[in-house]
Amino acid sequence: MQLIVCGLGGAGSRIADTVAAADERGSRSAVVDTVALDTDQGSLADLETIPEDNRHLYGTLTGSGRGFDGHRNRGQEAADEELTELFRAVDDLATSRGDAFLLCTSLAGGTGATLLPTLAAELREVYGVPIYGVGVLPETERTETTDQQRRAANAGKAVDPVLEATDALFVFDNALWTKTAESAAEPEVRTRLNETLATRLIALFEAGEADRSGRVAESVVDASEVINTLSEGRIVALGYATQEIERPTESRFGLGLFTKEVDLDETTAIKAIETTVRRAVNGKLTVDVDRGAVERGLLVTGGPPEWLNRRAIADARSWLAQETGSVEIRGGDIPTPDTDEILALVVLAGIGDCQRLAELRAAAENE
Template sequence: MRVAAIGIGGAGGRIVDRLWRDYERRETAYLGTACAVDTDTQALNRLNTLPGDQRHSFGLLETDGDGTDRDRTSAIAAIEDERREVRRAIDPLVTSDIDAIILVTGLAGGTGGGATAQIADALAEIYTIPIYCVSVLPAGWDEKEAVDAMRALKTLEATVDGQILFDNEAWLTSGQTVDEAAESLNGTLVTRLGTLFAAGEATESKSVGQSVVDASEIINTLSDSRFATLGYASQELGTDEGTGESNVIDRLRSRFFADESDDIDEIEAYDAVETTLRRAVRDKLTAECTLDSADSALTVFAGPPAWLLRDAVTDGQRWLADELQSPEIRSGDMPTPDQSKLSVLVLFSGITEMPRLTELETLVEEAQ
């Protein structure tokens, strides 16, 4: 799936900067291009990977280039004044081969929370392709942040085709702050996003799956879905429980899995697929949800071709349908012949019950 990724505000810019790094290391070309837009020029300058011409500031008259200091009102005023200018900066990114536009933002930030919906609305006036938002929920129980985040979330519901949520609070360890954990948080999210968008973008015939996940299946899963979340798990093959510690013989052997399928124990491969899928579903999601409140899901199985047993993938799809109590489960595989890792990504969409949103709503009510 070819996407144009746009980071809005400080958090959004940093995530898209990390996504650009992920894109550069993969063989699959899933990013058409990417950019960051912000009212804080220093934050733009601190990005590590995005080229300079893919960083755009706005709202200089409103903010003097120093950001909004978490003030949504300033961001809204800034984007209203420069709505067309920001859209013109983004326009060159949306080429004819782009399947969807992905906005990335921190909902509690002033620029991200205040400007993202306006930017989405401006883009929707021109483009007919789907526009999605990766929306980052704040950590902690600050009432102002909760109010700002929920306002931004609800405004985005009316302007984008779906939102993939990431809950900072769920991913912090005890005593950690978001600033301290930023690299880890962004890496967790980007691994999942990169795996989702890279699905189906094989560059060689040996990397084409038996059941390819194409852009239309991702779009059909995400569109009009309200909220979505991502699960992910991986394990090194030839090791115990995916610890990532394999010996030299295991690593050498793994390089020939694609050509020596007779060497693979089918029971072991079946168990590996089943275990990794169940971990992806039952371990921590980007935002926790009540699984049977999701109305559809999409799974992507990636690994050496001989390990991606069709029966295991089919049975896994059937198990997930039972878990969700939904027949709408899409599935595909993404062979990675030169790797020794098996991974499973699961996209849950159409979610109606998310504990973190309930907590934030409670904080909003207390603040009123």
């Protein structure tokens, strides 16, 4: 599936930048073009992958190019005043080649979360393709400062307008992924979190694409499969797991020299697929959700073609359907001959709500 990736605000632009970098490194490509729209000149300058011509500063009359420090009212005012120019910045991209827009933002800030609904509405008037959102939730602290309380309230105010504006919202909870005594504001931590999110997004959207040598999956996840899974504008959680594998070999002369690959035992492949899929589903998701609230799902498995056992993958899909209670579990594979690992990506979609978002809405009401 081919994407137009838009970074909105500082955090959203960094996420878009990381997604673009991950796409460039991969054996497949799902990113057609990228753009960053922000009110902080310094944050735009720090981006590494999005071309400089595609980085756009706005809100300078009220923010002086230094951002709005989480003030939603100022962010909304700037978005409304400069919407025409911001839309043009996106419209100037190679939009005709995109199957969907991916709008990335932090829900806790004052820039991206206020721009996203406004920009999405304008894009929907012109383009007949899905608009997906990526929304990052703030971390939590035992003793919250005034700034942290405001960020939580901001996220609570932002989530419903963003959900209404998008066809689906990929939620990533920083509170779930930061370790004790860490802060998502620390550059190293922030980079790790963004790469964690980007890895999962790229695995999903590259699944239906041919690799750079032209090879296509046996069971393709085409754009329509993704669109059908992500329909109805609700929350999406992603699960992901990998497992290293050891390709079976034998020595030609029994001396441990001149080894060659031999046929893979089917039981070994089945066990590897089963284990990896269960870890993806039962492990840490991008946001904690009730598996029973899932209406639709998508299972993507990847690895060397000989390890992608058809029976094991079919059984894994059936198991996922039982775990979620959903009758709409789609699937596909990513054959990668030169890798030494199995991967499983699980998309849990159509989720109406989750505890974390309810807590943030409560924070907004109590502000």
